[in-house]
Amino acid sequence: MVLISTDNLPDFFKDEKRRNVLYAPLRSKTANPNDWNFKITSWKQLINLYCSSNKTYYFSLESLKVAFHDNGRTPSCLEEVLQNMSLNKEIEPLAVFMEKKPKTWAAWATKSLISTPLTWSLNKMKNIILSPELSKLEYAALNIIHQEADLLLNELSSNHKNEILTLEEIMKEKNLEINKQKDVEILILSLYNRNKVDILETQTGSLRPENLLIKVCDPNHFEPISEVDLGIRTLKANEKALEKNIEFLTDSANKCREEAKSHLVRGQKQLAKASLKKKHEIEKRIDKKTETLCNINILWNKLHDATLGEEVLDSYKNAVKAFEGTLKKGMNTDAIDDTMVKVAEMLEIQSDMENALGRPVIDVDEDLEKELEDLLAEDKFNDENKGSPGQDSDESLIKAMEKMELNLPSVPSSPISIGDLSQNMSSQVN
Structure with missing residues (x-):
């Protein structure tokens, strides 16, 4: 299957x-x-x-x-x-992979030019003589190792960036059993060989959880283990040891107090005094260790502030370099003024071009003005003659009749007889 x-x-x-x-x-x-x-x-x-x-x-x-x-x-x-x-280069023998990469040129030269060829020659001869089973030779799956190692680094960086941990602490944080130690070593060595973590053995020998220090570096910036890192780790270790010791002494002092109460109940006054004296001595030790713990906390805060200040200073330096690089490219007040003048000239040219493009091809303004005057006159005339058949129509008719000229005969000054009127009408008819 x-x-x-x-x-x-x-x-x-x-x-x-x-x-x-x-x-x-x-x-x-x-x-x-x-x-x-x-x-x-x-x-x-x-x-x-x-x-x-x-x-x-x-x-x-x-x-x-x-x-x-x-x-x-x-x-x-x-x-x-x-x-x-x-x-x-997708796989390589696990024994080769598990060897740490030397970081100095001399160590690299010694390993590459002397140790490795000699070891290869001896192993080659041994293979010819002994003919081992190649089917049992273990290979490291490099692509899978690198992927899983990067995931481990991202998880550790979220809580322990630029801190030093032991292999044992990493395994505890990942809730891994001791039988997974070799897998964790492989992932750590993958990060080490790609300059993503730094490793320091407190004791020369094989990789062991208790003597292997690992610095979790920033994924984008490698920094080797320094004296400051070791000092910080020592302070942390002392802080934890003092906290445990103070906790133990506090329990002892409380126990002495309870013993004194018990002796008093039984009427053993001298034993009760002895228990109280022992309690007072323990409390003095607690006070001294508490002062020491406070001093360690002060030193830790000072170191943290110094590291933070150094990071801030580095960011300032990088910002200054960026500004200097910008100024070297020709960015100054004179260049800005020249650029703004050119921009104003170009905008003016563009405005003139837009005005030129907006002019009409044929000038027909005069014809349009005349046509508009005719329309206005026609509207005015319609407004004056507009009205209903009632009173408005009569008034307009009267006004029109007043403007009319009639050629009528003048009124006679003397009385006219009927005969003269008949004669006059007959003459007009003829």
Whole structure:
């Protein structure tokens, strides 16, 4: 049964035909490059998936065969896959990975030019003579280790940035059992080799929880362990020890007080006095240790303020450098004034261009003015002649008739007889 949950398995592995192809021996790359690439890529993905889902940071050829055992068969091409991963720096022997990287040039030269070649030569000869089982050689899964190590660093940085912790303290904070110590060491070494934490062994020897100090650095800035860091850690350790001692002495003083009460109840006055004297001596010790604890707290606060002040000063220096860099690029009052004058000129030019674009192509203002006057005159005339058939119409009719000129005969000055009137009318008719 494959040691990966069904939900996490890729689709190509769930297909029976394609899985049979994966478990078959690997053909030559020149004979069938597509088949070779498919198998190598697919098995790399499956191995990384197995490591990430099971929190496994190292494996061997033998353990992979157990992990991918399926229906009585094991993959036939895992050895070639591991060789390819090793060539591409995706894995490396765990023993090589567990060696700490020297940080000085002399140490690097000694290790790279003398120790490593000599060790490699001796091991090569030993391999030829003894022929060990390569299937049990353990490899470190570098990609998975680096990913998990970065997650661990982010968790520790949230509460312990630029602080020193022991391996034991880290394991307690992560609620890990002692059998997980090797896994934590692998993650810490991954961070160390990538300059994300610093390591200091208080005693030369193997990596042990009680003698390995680890500084949790800022993820964006590496700082090695300094004397100030060690001093702060010493103060913290003394502070914890004093707090425990004061707590113990306080309990002892309370116990002496209760003993004095008990002696008084039984009438043992001298024993009661002795218990009280012992209580007073303990209280004096408590007072002295309390003063010492206060001094440690003062020193701790001073160191913290000094560190904070140094960070503030560094930020000021960076800001000054940024300003200086800006000024070196030509930013000054004269350059700003010249730029503002140019901006004003460009705005004026743009305004002139907009006015030019807004002028009409043909000047028809005079014709429009004349037409508007005609419309106004017509509206005025309509307003004057507008009205209902009642009184308004009569008044307007009277006004119109007054303006009319009639050619009527003048009124006669002497009386006219009927005969003269008839004669006059007949003459007009003729």
